[in-house]
Structures are given as C-alpha cells and as structure tokens.
Amino acid sequence: MLRAFLGGATAALLALGLVLALWLSPPDAYQGEYVRIMYVHVPSALAAYVAAAVACVAGALYLWRRQARYDHLAQAGAELVVVFSGLTLLSGMLWGRPVWGVWWAWDARLVTTAVLFLLYVGCVLVRGLSDDPERGRSLAAVVGVVGFLDVPIVHYSVVWFRTLHQPPSIGPGGVAIAPPLLLPLVVNALAYLALLGYLLVERARLAQVEASR
Amino acid sequence: MNPWVWVLAAYGCAALVVGGYAVWIWRRLREARATEEVEG
Numbered sequence: 050m051l052r053a054f055l056g057g058a059t060a061a062l063l064a065l066g067l068v069l070a071l072w073l074s075p076p077d078a079y080q081g082e083y084v085r086i087m088y089v090h091v092p093s094a095l096a097a098y099v100a101a102a103v104a105c106v107a108g109a110l111y112l113w114r115r116q117a118r119y120d121h122l123a124q125a126g127a128e129l130v131v132v133f134s135g136l137t138l139l140s141g142m143l144w145g146r147p148v149w150g151v152w153w154a155w156d157a158r159l160v161t162t163a164v165l166f167l168l169y170v171g172c173v174l175v176r177g178l179s180d181d182p183e184r185g186r187s188l189a190a191v192v193g194v195v196g197f198l199d200v201p202i203v204h205y206s207v208v209w210f211r212t213l214h215q216p217p218s219i220g221p222g223g224v225a226i227a228p229p230l231l232l233p234l235v236v237n238a239l240a241y242l243a244l245l246g247y248l249l250v251e252r253a254r255l256a257q258v259e260a261s262r
Numbered sequence: 263m264n265p266w267v268w269v270l271a272a273y274g275c276a277a278l279v280v281g282g283y284a285v286w287i288w289r290r291l292r293e294a295r296a297t298e299e300v301e302g
Contacts, residue, residue, distance in 0.1 A: 093276070139275045140272045143271050144268070147268050248287070255290050255291050
C-alpha cells in the first residue's frame with residue numbers, strides 16, 4: 050500500500066516537474082534555454098546528498114546493531130549515491146559544454162562531486178571483495194559512513210574555494226533565483242526526493258529478498 | 263548547436279540512468295518472486 054502510494058506520488062510529481070521544466074519555465078535572461086538543465090542537475094545533486102546521509106546513518110546503525118535491515122538500507126543508499134551523483138556529473142557536463150565551453154574543469158565543486166561518486170562506487174564494490182560476507186558488509190558500512198564526510202565539502206566547495214561553478218542560489222542569505230524559475234526547481238527537487246524514497250524502498254526490499262534465499 | 267539538443271540530452275541521460283536502475287531492480291525482484299513460486 051505504502052509502496053503503491055509512493056510510486057504513484059513519484060510518477061505524478063515527475064510528470065508535473067517535467068511539464069514545468071520543459072514547457073512552463075521561461076528561458077533564463079543570460080543562459081536562455083540551457084537553464085532547463087538545472088531542473089535535472091540540482092535535484093539529482095540533492096538526491097545524492099540525501100542518499101549519502103541514508104547510507105551513512107544506516108551504515109552506522111548496522112555497525113552498532115548488526116541488524117540486516119540496516120545493511121539493506123545502507124546498500125540501497127550507497128547505490129543511489131552512485132546513480133544520482135553520476136547523473137549530477139553527466140548533466141553538469143552537458144550544461145558546462147555549451148555554457149562554459151568545456152565538458153570538464155578541475156574545479157573544486159566538480160572534483161569533490163567526482164570524489165563522492167568514486168567513494169560510493171568503492172562502497173558498492175568493497176562489499177563483494179571479502180570472502181567473508183559479514184566482513185564485506187562491515188567494510189561497506191565503514192566506507193558509507195566515511196564517504197558522507199565529503200557531502201559538506203561538496204556543498205561548501207563553492208564558498209571555500211574560488212571556483213568556476215556558481216555559488217548556491219538558495220541559502221541562509223536568501224533566494225537568488227526568480228520565482229518563475231524557483232517553482233519548477235522546487236517541484237523537481239520534491240519529485241527527485243520522492244523518486245529517491247521509492248527506489249530506496251524497492252532496492253532495500255530486493256536486498257532483503259536476496260538475503261533470505 | 264540548438265540549445266534544446268543539450269537540454270534533451272540531459273533529460274535523456276536522466277531517464278536512462280535512473281530508469282535503467284529502476285528496471286534492473288524490478289527485473290531482479292520479479293526473478294526472485296518467480297524462483298520463490300517454483301521452489302514453494
């Protein structure tokens with residue numbers, strides 16, 4: 050019942066977000082139509098942050114309590130960091146090439162995001178490295194917890210370092226984004242968070258089914 | 263190049279990456295259920 054509701058709400062939010070992003074959002078005064086890539090790029094980065102938080106908390110709970118359900122959630126969280134940070138990097142490259150003139154720059158925000166992606170690729174891979182499954186689960190939990198330390202570094206990299214990437218448009222200092230662009234961004238952010246929740250539930254369920262076989 | 267090419271490429275990547283992962287989960291779940299039915 051909860052899964053069906055979450056799946057339906059996610060599909061509805063994604064459809065609304067797509068209509069707002071591709072049809073109803075006006076082009077940006079400076080970037081023109083390219084600003085529409087923001088509605089994929091920013092929500093996927095947010096989803097990657099939240100997935101890393103889930104992998105961190107669930108990993109820490111697994112190391113403490115040794116209950117399989119926390120390991121399943123940590124596994125789902127780590128894979129979803131790879132999915133959403135990978136999408137952040139891809140959409141950023143597709144935005145950077147026409148706007149900055151380059152696919153990639155050795156910029157603090159880009160490099161720390163790539164490090165986040167690689168840390169959680171490592172977290173997914175390390176699970177299968179040990180012959181002892183319990184040891185693999187513990188190693189993955191440790192990498193999942195430690196990997197989360199990169200999230201604040203990614204977020205504040207644009208504040209701490211001089212970078213090509215723009216600073217945050219939404220923060221304690223206010224909202225530096227026009228309302229016609231803000232609404233599609235908020236709806237897409239909610240849609241991606243709902244999608245993250247749905248995929249977390251489904252992936253954790255798969256891990257549970259596979260562990261019981 | 264037309265800006266919409268870049269925009270649609272980004273949305274296509276999102277659909278492929280996230281959709282591909284979701285389909286992979288659903289297929290594995292369906293296989294697990296089918297195995298349970300055969301064994302059960």
